[in-house]
Structure formats: structure tokens, C-alpha cells
Amino acid sequence: MRNTLLIMAGALACLAPSASAQTEAEPYAITADNILVDGGEVLQDGLIVIAGGKIVQVGLEADLKAGLHKDMPVLDHEGWLSAGLVAANGSMGLGSGVDDSTSAFTESLLVAESFNGDHSSVVAARKAGVTSFGLTTGRSNVAGGQGSFVKTDGAKVVNLRTHLTLCMGPPAIQSRRYPTSYSGAVNALEKRFAAGEGAFGAVTAGKLGVTIAVGARHEIDRAIRFCQKAELTGTLRGANRAGEFADRLAEAKLTVIMDAPVIGSPKWHTDSINSLAKAGVPFAFGLADSNAGAGSLRLGASLAVRAGLDRATAWRAITSTAATLAGGGKRAGRIAEGFDADIALWSGDPLSPMTRLESVYIDGALITEGN
Amino acid sequence: MHALKLSLSLTAAALLSSAVLSQDEGDSPKTHEATALVVIEEAPTYLIQANEVVVAPGKTIKNGQVLVKNGMILAVGETVTAPDDAIVVQGETVCAGFMDAWSSLGIDPASVAEMGTGATTETASAVDHFTQDHFRVEARNAGVLLARSQVGKDASIGGLGAVLATSPAGAVVLDDACLSFTCGITRSGRRGDVFDRISEADSIGSRIASGIPYRQSLVEYSYELAEWDKAIAEKEEELADDFKKAKKDRDKEIEKAEEKGKEFKEDRYKEDKRPRAPSLDPDKAVFARAAHGEIPVIVEVHGTQELRALLASTADLPRLRLVLLGATHAMPFAEQLAARRIPVIVRPMAAGQPAEPEFKGHDLGLAGRLEGAGVQVLIGSGGSVAGVRDLPVLAQMAVAHGLSEKAAFEALTIGAARAFDIGADFGTVEAGKHAELIVLNGSPLSGRATYVFTGGELVEL
């Protein structure tokens, strides 16, 4: 598929990403055969207007074209347009600086300080259509660093302090430093939450999100009980089996980040996803706890649809819900007025594995052609 | 019997001794053709009605019908004559079931991992419907109805592969579907510098080639034996005619000897020695079949050095039917592959999996580029048993990166069937073929299966 680019848009095509924001000085519009607004809604022959790095108008081409300024550049895309993908969590760009494992409590550290926006993993992410994600630590600490919401076009941090990561299983619980047991970890955390200082205070005050890293069934069970006891509403991450606890999660108002399904994923994984959807538990796919690359988000969503998940929920799991869980829900993940102009242009329906990515825009600037 | 083999057997049948024949074919004649299904008189008739009847790649009947009974397709068309009690099955699309051309499905995992396989090891003897059978069920429910499976996946010679059905009965459709080798792979502790890998490629060619003089020696022996038999029969007739005289002479000699008091000495009888049978070698018998093109030869090979050596070492075997597996770096040889009509079975993989060195440099665009160069492309799961059910997704990923949808569909259906000699019975929706069919709620590659016809049964999903 060819894009027909007018001159002004062409001058912007080869900008190198850098730390400073690349916003468009001049507004421009993009039309597309299909605009995937938010999972369930598709505009046929739609049009969006971008100005100052934000989406300022969304609608049908028929309705809006006439009202555009006559000199406004219009990009006609044959294919689909959607929001750029969002990974609910990921450690791209951190390299080896994912964890500081010398102490079990490193809650005041900011993960964003190790973020390298030029790292190959970040480049690979945007080439797969991922425009933003929840930067997060690993699992080496009972209370790890504070995560951020970042974009993939350089070290652009959108929201600095989005969530605190807790982990009460291995490898955070080790024999070489305190705490060495689950009950020790719970005890230590309860004390800190009670004391209410720093990050813990911010969590209690509702200013900082909290994410608990889990894996096995019993870890999910314990995390739910911990949250209920401590009266926290947060996110369980790495919770592939969460579907077995769907009702309890819904009751506790917890959300879930899990690995995207891959080729050959066991049936219980997609069953778990379907159970969460049925119980109305918000969930999204993340990259922090699996070895799969950024491409697994879109493939995972289409495999989930193949296993029975409805399209809208599947799409949101890699866009709007992911953005919300990652702490950037007001900025990214939707084609809607006021949202950042993080756009992906596709050869077809992005939920089909037969589709390829054609180009990616972040904050209105063309960042990359697809893979 | 398979056509080529039949002609050889017929001409040689009169001449070959029974010992040679039985050894050459094993303990029973190798039927290199699909096994027929058992006919059940009371079986129901099904009438499939679909908006799109995909008869073959590129050939579709809109709003068509297919009549099925006893696991066979009776008729296909815009309308067909159906009995009143035919069970009607509706769908958006109906097409031929998919075949996984590179698989480990349906066989015992320890046999897949076996490194000690040889030319005569048979995949069909490792069929297992009990261990992890849910993978077969998932594959079947996704429309993958046939799999070309292979034991000794990482061994240098894996032996005879088989085409298995994923139906509940799980028939062995073809028990000698191919002879399999690997070349230059590094899994399972096989290491080697580039010279080792090249010599592996050379040895494949020379082993297959060794089958030719072997069979030649058997054929020559059969001719020599026939001549000797003829000559000796004539001689025996002569001897019988001359017997009376010979007897008289002998009796005279005996008398003479008795008179003289000497011991009687028998005349020495001489005749031409019977030709010596060549020593039988079951491995070479298999190589002979491969060299004469009776069964295809599959080689998993990825690197350019090995590919070059392999293509060179097999260049002088005009009847060899070579198929490449993997072939990560096949593009430099695309012209040669197209000219020699060597198909390539690719394993589309998402980025980052797996990490083995031989797959380094793999990209999803390989299938599309090979197609563009005129090479026949087939698609397989690559031995991941859990991933067989996602075979259509792998095909879609290849399409995203340049493979045409038609070629992808052909790869999963008639292309694979033909490459493994079952194209006469499977792979398209045509009267007279086996009814291995998928009914979908969308297009063949991206739709979801709602019904599956396999092994004479209808499975509702």
C-alpha cells in the first residue's frame, strides 16, 4: 500500500528520535479506509486531524474534509489506522539496569533514570508498532523501584511516577537477605504501609499505583488476600492463571497484566483470558515477564480472538486498557480528541496476522516505517 | 504400489528370486499409497452447503454444495443430487483440510528425540494416541487434519517419515512418506565447524547415490540368474537324455574296476557355478528408493555453505526428489531451487523464537521471496507439537510478509499433499477424494472452524 504524502509531511519523514518532544508545528490530517477508534468501533473512510502532537478531531472523511483549512496537508492511507500499541508493562531500554538486588526495599528508586531510549529493544518495540509502555522493574525486590509511563521515541517520560512494584515470591524472597519468607515480606510491607512514608504513603494516599508481581496460582491467591487486607487496589502482573480467580479479582477490584499468548500457548492460558473477560476484570498484555518480543502483543491479541475472546477486549488489552494500567490512560491508547497523536498505519486489520505495519507516529511525528 | 516401483517390480518379478524380493521390500510389499477407509454400510450422507466452496487454490464455487459419505467426497458442484435423509451442514466456507508438512504430532516424544535412528527406522512404528493426545485434538479442531511426522528429528538420518491423520482413529495414511536427513544443525549437542557441515552435506549425496549401484547389482544378478537358470535347465535336459548311456558307461567302468581290483573313481561332474547373490543391505535398499525418486528426500539445512554442498552433491541424481526443510539462507540458491523444482518447507516464526544458531537470520519474508523466485513453498510447524493448531496463523504471518494468500493456502493443502505423494486422494475438494474437510465461518486461513470432516466422522466444534 502506498501513502500519498504531500510535501510538508515529507519534510518530516526522516527526523531522528531524540529526547526532546517532536511535535508538529503545523496541523495535518490523515484519512484511512478504516479507523479503529477503540476496539469495538471502526470508522469507515474516516479522518483525523493532528495538531501540536495531539489528536484534535476524529470523524468521517465525508463530514470533516470539507471543513479543513485548504492548505492543510492530508495524508491518504489505504488501509487501517489505529492508536499505536501500548504494552501494559515492559523493561525495554533498561538493559541490565532492571533491578537493584542488593536490598529488598528500593522503593524510592526511579526506574526511569536507567531508561535508554536509543536501546535496540526500544527501537524494536516501535518497529512492532508499540508507541508507549509502562516502564517497570523486575522482581528482585520486595518493594522495587517506581515505574513510569514512557514513549518509544527516545527517552521520553510522560508520567514519572506511575506505580510501585511489589514482589513477595522468588526472586525477591531470598535466603541471603531479609526477608527470607513470605510472611516476613508481608510483615515488612504492612509495617511500611502503616508508617506511610515515601512511596508507601503515596500508594495509600492514592497518588501512586501498586503492582504485585505473581506467577503461580498460590501467589495470585496470596496477592489477592494481601490487597484485600491492606485495602489496596492495584494490578497483578505476570498473572497468566488469573482467570481461575476471576470472581475474586472482580470483587477485590484488582486488575491484571499477563503475558500475551504465543504460538502453541497451552489452552489454560487463553481460558484464563476468557474468564477474566467474562467476569469483567480489566486486563492487558505486558512484556516485562516474558521473553517474547514486542511483536507478541499484536500476535497475542489475534491468538486470543482465535480462542474466543471478543475483538474489542482483545484490542483494548494492547491499547487503551494497557495504557490505563500503565499509568498513561489519559494520554495514549485511543483515537480520540485530546489524546496524544500516537498513531499506527497498517496494511489491513491490525488484529489479523496477515496485516503488516506500515508506519508509526508518536506525538504526531513520523517515527518509523514498519518491519 | 507406487507407479515407479510397480514397473520395476513387474519387469524384474519374473527374474528376481524370492529372497531378493522379500528383502528389498521388507517383510511385506511396501504399499506407497494411502490406505483406504473401511466402508460402513449404514453411514450417513452429509450435504455441505457453503457460500464459498474452495475446490482448489484459485478455484472456488460460490454457493456450492459438497456431498460426503463414508469418508469420501461423492460430488461437488453448484448443486448436487442428495438423498432426502442427507444431513445438511451449513457454513461460510468449506475447503480441504490443512496438512502440517513439518511435524512431530501423533508420535511418541522419546522417538522424536531419538538420535540413533537409521534409514530403515519407521515413524509409523512410533505412533502414539495416548501421550498428550490433546495436542492432536486441538490441531484437528483447528482444521489441521494431516501431519507429516518424523522420528529422529535431530539425528543425522531420521529414517522414514509418515503421514498421519489427526482424526480420532488416527490412521497412518502413508507409512513411508519420505526419507529424512539433517545437515549442519546444532541442536541436541551436534556441533561442527563449517568443514564438518559441508562433509555432512556431501555424505547425504553419496549415501543416496550408493543405492544406485546396489539396486543395479540386484538387477544384474537377477538377469544373470535367469540366464544361468535357463542354461542349467537345458543342461539338465541334456543330462537326462544322455543318462541311459552315461549309466551304461559307468556300470562298465565299475565292472572294469572290479575286474582290475581297483577302486572305482567317479567322474567329476562340472557345471557353471550359480551366480552369487549380492549381500542384502536394507539401508541401501532405502537409498535406492530415494535415488530413483520413489520417495522424496527431506533435508533440514539452513546455512549457505551446507546448502551449496548439498545441492552440488545431489546434482547428479536426476531422479532424486529433494525437499529442503528450514532453508533459512536459501535465497542465494533460489534460481537453482526453482530450476531443479526443489520445494522448500518453511517454518514461520515470530521474532525471538527459537534461538538456535541454525535459524539465525530467519525472517518471515523468506516464503514470499522464494515464491517470487519461482520456488514451491510449503509451511510446517517445525516440530512444535503445541503449535500445530496455530498452523493457519503461521501461514498468515508469512502472507503478511509477502507470500501470496493463494500460495499459502496451496502450501497447506494440495501442495503438501502432492509433495508427499498423497495428492491423488487428499488436498482438494473433488469427487473421489477422501473427505478431509473444514467448514469455517470465514476465509480458509483466518476463519474459525465450525465443523471438521475427518476419518469418516463429522466433528462439530
Place this chain on the structure above:
Amino acid sequence: MSLLRNRTLVPIAASFLFGILPSASAAASDTVVIEAGRIITQAGDDIIDGVIVITDGRISAIGAAADIETPWDAPVMGGPDYTAFPGFVEAHTNRGMDRPNENLDVTPFLNVRDSIDPVNAYFEDCKRWGVTTLNVQQGNNTVVAGNGRIVKPVGVTVEEMTIRPDFGYKISLAPKGGKSRATQRQTLNRTFNDLRDNLTNMVESAKQDEDFARREALGQGRERDADEGEGRAMLGTGWTVDGLEMVKRSSIDEKVLPLLEMVEGRHRTFIYCGAPMDVQPAIDFATMNGLLGTATLVVDDSCWKAADAIKASGMSVILDSNMLHIERDPVTEEETETFVPSVYAEKGIPFALTSANQSTNSLWFQAALCVGYGMDRGAALAAVTTTPADLLGLGEVVGSLEVGHAGNVLLLSGDPLDMTSWVEYTVIDGEKIYDRSKDIRNKHLLYGVEPRGATAIESDASETPSDIEVDGVDKPTDEATEEEVTEEHADGHGDDHGDEKEVEETVKKD
């Protein structure tokens, strides 16, 4: 036979005994009479207050005491407190041998005669638990193993123990160590293909020799009789090689001859299946090679999944000693337990139980376990008596108490399936070969009685020659003795007199 001592245990209700001869072996024919309050014959109804007469090792009469006339001079065993039961039949075992298998794949030329150890503790256990007939075969870690035999657990040499020599061969469809199923089948198929080719070549060769001899005679003008084949034509329901009568059997290699005889159906074969996927191939293999009528399947506990295929083939099975199959579904992750013998019982497949490796889980225990899991008592008892007897072709000889059968009788203190019952006496071929009152290990276990020889032998110079060392134990405390004795029991060896004792010279020289 110390019948006199037994007599002290026998109550006086034995009314037809007119006297007790001091010498037990004075009877003109060797006749023994067994009395029991209940006789379970396994061939019909139980007999209350019954009598079994065994003459020359065979049961000559059996019935209610009132109906049977017993020889006045025959020694009597048992009494109204006993229950008589046929000796148990162990359908298949590889215990009691030096090593169950060889390293080579195909070894039909071997014979278990060379590795059975008559003093192995297993045979002692068999006496103790009333197993009187055992089918000893090589183990399952093979492709084709050697010749087995049927033995009784009594005898100083293997020949003495033997009931049927050269009985049965083991074939395994499950992979021998180091192979996978693909290569196992390849070896097995090649073995039988090679057999066929070998025989064909031999026939061919014999034909050619005959043809040459005939032509030579013609050429020399000599009359000659055609050579009658010195061999036998090949029989068999699978494949045959025509003309085998031209080949002398003795000229067939010893490695090959047993295979030929197997295919001809002259030998029983025991085909081992280690997984459900082995069952249909085993049946196909047996059918193709003409073994179906003479083969029995020996199955692993998971093979119940293929029971339908076994039913269709008409074959019988010998079950693994582990009868509870537990597995976890890979999809649902639920654990399921299947009691294996019940599956075969419900499908009507003849099955025999085997004993487990521990001393206590002998055949009575396995049968009792089946009843515990809901099996009909008759079916459970049959699986350790009449069914294995039939499987072994000994249905007319062992497994039940009937006239003409071998005198293999157990006298139990109670019901055979009762946990509190003991085998008080084991009789094989009319001879009492086990008496619990003399079972040292048993007494030690129950009553703390020390084994003979464990107590100090008073060193008495007058009794022992001065230059011979006497194995004796220093007069120890009771605790020390028990420890020693416990060690001896633990290592499983030794006879009634105990093995390792402190050796001490207790010779005193004057």
C-alpha cells in the same frame, strides 16, 4: 517329614485315624491326607469338614470327610481349624534370578536355568505365602529374551525346582534402555525379517545342493534316491517359508531356531507392553508372526487405556504388581486414579495378578486389594489361581483342588483373603515344604524368638574336635542378639540359621 510333631497340633476329631505309625514313610504308596474345616477348591463349592487325599503327589480324592475313605496308614495333616486352599500361581516373575536381563538386544539362546538361584529369599517368601507354582521369565528390558521355565519354590538345584523346563520367551514392545520405540520396533522387525530371510536362504541353499546332486548323478550316470528332507515343514499361522523340510533343524543356528519355533507356535511368548501405545502394535506383531494363539500380554499399569484393543484380540493379560494407576491430566491438571484390574474384569478380559517386590505383597495380598476395590471375590481369587494356571497351560494340574491335579495345598489359619490369616503349612506335590511353626523369621517377627544359632553354643570341648573352629557367638545380651538378627533379616539373605555371626574361636584346648 516330622509328622509326629504335627500330630500334637491336630485335634482328635480325626476320627478315621486308627493309629499313628512311628515311621512316617512306612506307607506302601506315598499317600498323605489333609483335613480342613473348610476346603476352597476353586473348582466349585467349598467343602466343609473336608478331606484331601494325595497319592504320589497327585490328588486322588477330595470331598467331605464323611464321604471319603482314607487309607488307615496315611499320615494326616491339618484339622477343623484350618482352611485348605490351592497353592497360588505366580503368572510371571523375574525374581529369584541373578539378573533379569542381558545387555544384548536379542538373546533367545539364553535360558533362565543358568541364572535361577534356588536359595534366593524370593523362593523362601513363596513358601511362606503359599505361592507354589511360578513362571520365571527374563525381565522386560530386552527386545527378545531367553527361555524361561515354570518352577516350584522348593529344591536345592534348578532341576529339582523345575516343573516345566524351557517354557516361554519374553518379547518387549516397550523400549529397552537406550532405545526409543522407533528403534525398538526397528530391531524387533528386523529380527523377524532376518529370521525369514535366513530360513529362505537356507531352503534355497538346500534346494540348490539337491539340484546339483541330482545333476551330478545324471552326469555321472549314477542312480540316486532323491534326498528326503531331514527337516520338518514349517508350521505357523502367520508366515511360513516353503520347503523348510529340506533343512535339518539341527543345522539351524541356535540363535535363530528359538525364533522359528516361536513363529511355529511351539513356544509360548510373553509380550510386554510398557504403555498403551504398545498394545495395538503388540497385537499386530503377534498376529503377523503367528504368535497370537500362544502369546500372552504382560502389561504395565497404564495399558488399561488400550483394553478395548486387547478385548478385540482375544488375548489374556498378566498385570503389573502396581494395580493403581495414577495420572495427572495435562490439560485440566486433575489427578485421576484407576484401579486397573477392575477395568479388565469389567471388559471380560482374562487377567492374572502378580505379586509385588515386597515380601508382604504376595498374591494373597493383591487379590485382597482387588476385593477391597470392589472386585467380586471369585474373580479376585481366580486371578491368582485358575487364570494364571490356564495361561501357563497348567489348568489341569495346578490352580484348583481337583482329583488328578497336583497335590499343591495350603493350610491357612483363616480365609485366604483375610489380613490376619497365616499360611500354616504349604504342601507341594503332597510334600509339606513349609511349616510356619518352624519359620524362624516369622517367629522372630511375632514372638521375638531368636533364630537358632544366634544363641550361644556352650563351648564344649568334648563335643567339638579341638582343631576345628566353631562358629559361635559370644554369649551376648538379648539386645545385642536382636540387633544382629535384625541385620540379618534386613539384608534379605540367609537361611534358617542366620548368616553373619561374630566368628569367634571358642575352641578350648585342653
